[in-house]
Amino acid sequence: MSGAVTRRWTVTGMTCEHCVDSVTEEVSELPGARAVSVELATGRLTVEATPELTDDDVRAAVEEAGYRLA
Numbered sequence: 001m002s003g004a005v006t007r008r009w010t011v012t013g014m015t016c017e018h019c020v021d022s023v024t025e026e027v028s029e030l031p032g033a034r035a036v037s038v039e040l041a042t043g044r045l046t047v048e049a050t051p052e053l054t055d056d057d058v059r060a061a062v063e064e065a066g067y068r069l070a
Helices: 017-028 055-064
Strands: 005-012 033-038 044-049
Touching: 005 055, 017 033, 017 044, 017 055, 044 055
Parallel strands: none
Antiparallel strands: 005 044, 033 044
């Protein structure tokens, strides 16, 4: 994964595995997203992506799934 960067955020409002699946699906569809991991217990969202993926892109995807970035 040449040129990939790993970044982390905290997602608020998730209460179940369906929530995790929704966030994972939305963020995974972003151009440049290569690997997405979401932890329910901590709300941690980890994304390995090209440097062009912005915080605003991720925020919009999380909000589309019905949640918010802390």
